[in-house]
Amino acid sequence: MKDVTIGGLTVGNDRALTLIAGPCQLESADHAQMIAGRMAEACAAVGAQYVFKASYDKANRTSLDARRGLGIEAGLRVLEGVRKAVGVPVLTDIHDAEQARIAAEVVDVIQIPAFLCRQTDLLLAAGRTGCVVNVKKGQFLAPWDMTKVVEKIESTGNRNILLTERGVSFGYNTLVADMRSLPIMARTGYPVIMDATHSVQQPGGLGSASGGQREFAPAMARAAVSLGIAGVFIETHEDPDRAPSDGPNMIPLDQMPKLLETLMALDAVAKVDPLRV
Numbered sequence: 499m500k501d502v503t504i505g506g507l508t509v510g511n512d513r514a515l516t517l518i519a520g521p522c523q524l525e526s527a528d529h530a531q532m533i534a535g536r537m538a539e540a541c542a543a544v545g546a547q548y549v550f551k552a553s554y555d556k557a558n559r560t561s562l563d564a565r566r567g568l569g570i571e572a573g574l575r576v577l578e579g580v581r582k583a584v585g586v587p588v589l590t591d592i593h594d595a596e597q598a599r600i601a602a603e604v605v606d607v608i609q610i611p612a613f614l615c616r617q618t619d620l621l622l623a624a625g626r627t628g629c630v631v632n633v634k635k636g637q638f639l640a641p642w643d644m645t646k647v648v649e650k651i652e653s654t655g656n657r658n659i660l661l662t663e664r665g666v667s668f669g670y671n672t673l674v675a676d677m678r679s680l681p682i683m684a685r686t687g688y689p690v691i692m693d694a695t696h697s698v699q700q701p702g703g704l705g706s707a708s709g710g711q712r713e714f715a716p717a718m719a720r721a722a723v724s725l726g727i728a729g730v731f732i733e734t735h736e737d738p739d740r741a742p743s744d745g746p747n748m749i750p751l752d753q754m755p756k757l758l759e760t761l762m763a764l765d766a767v768a769k770v771d772p773l774r775v
Contacts, residue, residue, distance in 0.1 A: 499772075500687045502658050504606050504630050505587035507547045509660070509689050509728050512772045515765040516547040516729035517758065518589060518607075518632075518691065522744035523567045524552045527576045533734065533751065534584040540755040544762040549607060550580050551589040551731070556743050557611075567742075570597060574604045581606075589632065595623035602627035612636045612664055612696075615647055625654030632660040634693065637667045637701075641679035648686050661686065662731055663722075664693035671700045675718055680727055681774070689728030694719035696733070699747045710747025712738065716757050723764045726772030730761065 501510035509516045519537050524530055534550040541548035554573020556566050567573060577588045581604070589607035592598050593614065601608055608624045610617075612634035624631045633647055644661055651659055661683045665673030675697040683690045697718050698711045719730050735741040738748040749757065 499684070500657065500689070502630055502660060502689055504549060507549070507587060509547065511684055511689055511726065511728045512769060513728065514545060514547060514769070515723060515727075515762060516549060516691075517541055517761075518549045518551050518729055518731040519734050519754070520551040521735050521741065522553060522733045522748065523556050523742050524554055524573050524576050525568075525742065527579050530576050530580050531583050533736070534580045534586060536751060537734070537754065538584055538586050540758055543755070544758050546758055546762055547729075549587045549589050550577075550584065551607075551609070551733075552577065553591050555593065557593040570600060574601065578604045592620070592624065595619045598623035598627050602629045606630060607632050607660070610634060615639065615644075618650055621647065621650040622654055625651040625656040628656060628658070630658040630660065631656065632662055632691065634662045634664050634696075635666075635679070635683070637665060637673060639666070641676075641682040644683050645686060648688065659686075659688045660691055660728070661688055662691040662693050663697070664731075665697035665699070667701075673697060673699060673701070677721055677725065680722060680725055684727070684774070691729045691731050692719065692722030692727060693731040694722065695731070695744070695747045695749060699744065710744065712747050712749060715747060715749050716753075716760075719757065719761055720764060723761045724768055726765075726768035 587606035591609040607630040610633045615636045665675045668674040694715045698714045733748045736751040738745040
C-alpha cells in the first residue's frame with residue numbers, strides 16, 4: 499500500500515485516520531478560518547489528521563441562479579489564509595485544465611469533481627502540477643473503472659493520488675453507497691477516502707437545488723471507517739440550513755467532535771488489521 503504525503507501528514511490505508519472537512523462553499527476568510535480552527539482543534543483532541551476543504555466555485559450547481567462562490571482569485575486567497583493562520587493543509591476542486599496550475603500555487607490537494615473524473619486533459623493537468631490529486635469517483639462509474647483514472651494521472655509521473663467514494667446513481671435523485679467499492683479501489687495501492695456527506699445527497703432532489711439526508715452521514719462515515727481506510731471526507735457548517743450549498747447533507751459543526759471520537763475508536767480497531775481484498 500502506498501502512502502501519500504500532504505504537508506506534514508502521512509495518509510495511507512494503514513495509517514491513522516485523516517479527516518478532510520470544511521464547508522461546501524467558501525463564504526469569507528473569517529468563516530473559513532473559524533471552521534478550520536474548530537476542526538483542527540477537534541482532530542488534535544482525538545489524534546486524527548486534518549485537511550481543510552472548501553470550494554471557490556461550485557460550477558455544477560443545479561440552478562443557474564444558485565450561488566457559485568467567491569471565484570478562483572478571491573477563493574485561493576482565503577485558502578492561503580487558512581493554511582497560514584491555522585497551519586493545516588488545504589484542498590479545493592478545479593473544473594478546467596488551466597485552473598490546475600493556478601490552484602497548485604496555493605493548495606496542497608487538488609480535487610477532481612466526480613462529474614469530471616474521466617476528463618483526460620483535466621487529470622493530466624492536475625497530475626503535472628505535482629500536487630496531491632484527490633479524485634472523486636463518478637456517480638456513473640464502477641469502482642474497478644478507477645484504475646484507468648489512476649493510469650492517466652500516473653502517466654504524468656505523479657504518484658500522489660487519493661481516491662474517494664461518493665456513491666453511485668440509483669434511480670432519479672438518489673445515490674447508494676456500496677462499501678465494496680472501498681476495498682476494490684484500495685487494490686490500486688492508493689489511499690481511499692469515504693465521502694460521507696455527498697453519499698447521502700439527493701442530486702436535484704429539491705427541484706432547483708440538491709436535497710440530502712444528513713442524518714445518515716454519520717452512519718456512512720462509521721461504516722466506512724470500520725473497514726480500515728485512509729480517511730473520511732465530511733462537509734460541515736455551523737448552520738447547514740443557511741449554508742449557500744449542500745446544506746441538506748452537511749453535518750452540523752457542533753456534532754463533529756463527538757463523531758470524531760467514535761470514528762477514531764473504530765479506526766483504532768480497524769487498523770490492527772486493515773481490510774485487504
